[in-house]
Amino acid sequence: MNAPQAAIALDARPRVAGHFRLQWEEVQKAWVLLYPEGMVKLNGSAGEIMQRLDGEKTVQALIDELESSFETSGLTQDVLDFLAIAQRQGWVKP
């Protein structure tokens, strides 16, 4: 894997990039990202992150929300790593 590009800031308000559509697929029991003639099936944690991106919530708020929903802590690095990948793939705009 390439080194993630400049990590996304905690006060950024990322959203799903245009031309990508995120939706829940009941048959696959997964969140998928759809784009011209293609699909990425997201795993559980990626789906949890992506479905919370609305362009208004900050990354910090997202992390807080995830940690409280899953009654856990220390998700910051995981979330930042994923968002860096997602940004590099063009799925997410900061």
Next chain:
Amino acid sequence: MNAASAATGIAPATQPGPPLWLLAELTYRCPLHCVFCYNPVDFARTSTELSTGDWLRVLREARAAGSVQCGFSGGEPMLRDDLEELVAEAHRLGFYTNLLTSGVGLTEARASALKQAGLDHIQLSFQDSTRELNDFLSHTKTFDLKRRTAGIIKSHGWPMVLNCVIHRLNIDYIEQIIELAVELGAEYLELANSQYYSWAEINRDGLLPSREQLERAERVTNDYREKLGDKIRIFFVVPDYYETRPKKCMNGWGNVFLTITPDGTALPCHTAKMLKGITFPNVRDMSVQDIWYASPGFNHFRGDSWMKDPCRNCPEKEKDLGGCRCQAFMLTGDAANADPVCDKSPFHPVVQDAVAYAQVPDARRTVVKPLVFRDPKVSRQLAEASSTPLGAHLSAPEKNSRSPPIL
């Protein structure tokens, strides 16, 4: 976390995943006459197209079975005046909707209606960037129209995806094609070498580029990639005749792709109808769910129990699943053989011969077959001339023969 590696995985042979990709070939009618057209050579035999009601039902059934990408293609799908209605229903059902068009018939009014119907994406195909060559290759005056169409696509905010089929006659103009794509504001440009099925197979000698042409085109493409950076993503697809391992065709037979032809025949890929001895179901008689999971046609080449040597015992069989069934059928007469692109296939010399001939400059060719343009009249003639599919003229070697076949 490892979300990036998810993509479309391989379903285990016994339990196919859902038909994620639905290709709706709405019609074989088309105003163009491409020499590499992927429609069946005998397309003119198809007389009755599915009705609007049939298509709406197909969309609903496919969506329920798990289809998520829907491509509307043809022929020229713009020739169906219910296209907007079908797109609207597909969108309502939650499909990501793609339109694959040559641009003929995509007026401003229809583009607006399609936008309103929820169309997500248009892939515009260009035959070439130079007017003369374009008109020659597609046999109609379409170039200016495509330029206009590209403008319409852009102005509606669709991503601009250009597709250009590359071959011996236009590959030397790759600069012009890329320049044009840039000028039109394309975000993606697919330079896909013609694949040798259907009309392109008849015209193969005239269309397969030489190695030198290919290498130059790839070099030029790479230079442009470097120069243009993120501005445009360029995909270059090499003809598989130049490979020594086949492609994993359709990502596996009946694994991801479901094609519905204009008359309702359901196929695991859009050329599979040529395969003799396999009966494919029709959406008029069977639900999409049953077609996908329970029809003999779709189960025929699932798994690997159908494989023969050398695939049967090959350590690479999971990687390519023996390649393309149609190519095996066209070039060896038996769809269960290894795709002869593979250099382990005893038929590989068939591919090597074609590649060797591609190195002969046009000027030094003694017999030059004229290009056959796709056309309903020609289609009917070809269909009558032989009731056997093209390519079946090659006889398979004796069952136990080890020696390569002779063309």
